[in-house]
Amino acid sequence: MNQNRVNSADIAGFEAATYAKVTWRLMPILFLCYVAAYLDRVNVGFAKLQMLSDLNFSETVYGLGAGVFFIGYFLFEIPSNIILHKVGARIWIARIMITWGLISGAMIFVNSATMFYLMRFLLGVAEAGFFPGVILYLTYWYPAERRGKITAMFMTAVAISGVVGGPVSGWVMHSMPGIYGLTGWQWMFIIEALPSLVLGVVVIFYLQNHIVDAKWLSADEKQLLAKNVQTEAATKQEMSFKQVMTHPKIWHMAFIYFSFIMGLYGISFWLPTIIKATGVKDTLDIGLLTAIPYAAAAVGMVLIGRSxxxxRERRWHVVIPALLGCAGLLLSTIYGHNTLLAMAALTLATIGILTTLPLFWSLPTAFLGGAAAAAGIALINSLGNLAGFVSPYLVGWLKDLTHSTDSGMYLLAASLVIGAVLTLMVPKEMVNK
Structure with a gap:
């Protein structure tokens, strides 16, 4: 009996050490890639502070341009993820990063509303497949009971991009206007495109497609990892492409994700504007203040993912943060003219909204496997991210209509409640693994 206990402890220790090794190898590069990706996607929220007056854009034009990214993203998401599944993450993620880095840098040439819409659309086309591709890639390495924490760790990149990007964007726009005849927002696009280009090259030489390709793992480590993934795969549903497109569970997941993404891009694209409305005018100060909610969210995402x-509970770990996000958005409207109280409310909202996202992905990946996972994850992500088009456009339109962001925040708060209710409708037996 004692010998069995010792052997069990040895096996558990070996397994923990193996997964730690995988995590330290894969997560830093994937994390940095997502920081760069998300920064290039939402830095238009900072560019807005100068771009609108420089180019004579309305709030509605900005909202449409910010959101049209997701039309390109939607159209090319599923094909991109299927290609990644076939050719491997290493080449395809590198391709995505290099093309979106080039297009993000080319935003400096925007000089009209039409050009703004076109460049944002092309950026969406370039980035399509990155996020669902990584979510799929993690299923190749980690079983369900380990993916909550790992996905949360990966998605803290959204928060860290805010922690880093806010102050950097604010400083560049404050300090660099006029250098070589470029505006502050043009310099911001140039500087923040560079990490994506560099990381795209690094991925080619550093990432492995599958467990079997990892020369840094021993034979015993590969066997353990492969066994755990294969054991879980046996419990998952395999579906044809047509079945994926019409499966009620997948559409249910897409509606949940849409509801949460409404809140995410309300924060991502409008946080600098909301902070400015509290009375803060300097772009550097606004940039520094945006770091606070994102830093708090990074901690919350990891702790709640670990819990x-x-x-082994998924639904309430999604629902409670969604309701906290709703409360934070509502409080931010009540205290919108008090910077301190508004920042506290926005911090609560950001923690809640960002925490729902990694925990949400533990729901569909609990029942999708193989090619069905590639298509299903991409479909859920692409449909859900259409909220990235709807959310900034509606908030911008409501702001032009009412001259306040309050009505937009009410809309986003309601969306989070809808997402929470839809999450509770998911059978717990399906996802609590």
């Missing part, structure tokens, strides 16, 4: 894995 979900430890307790």
């Amino acid at each position: 979900a894995d430890k307790n």
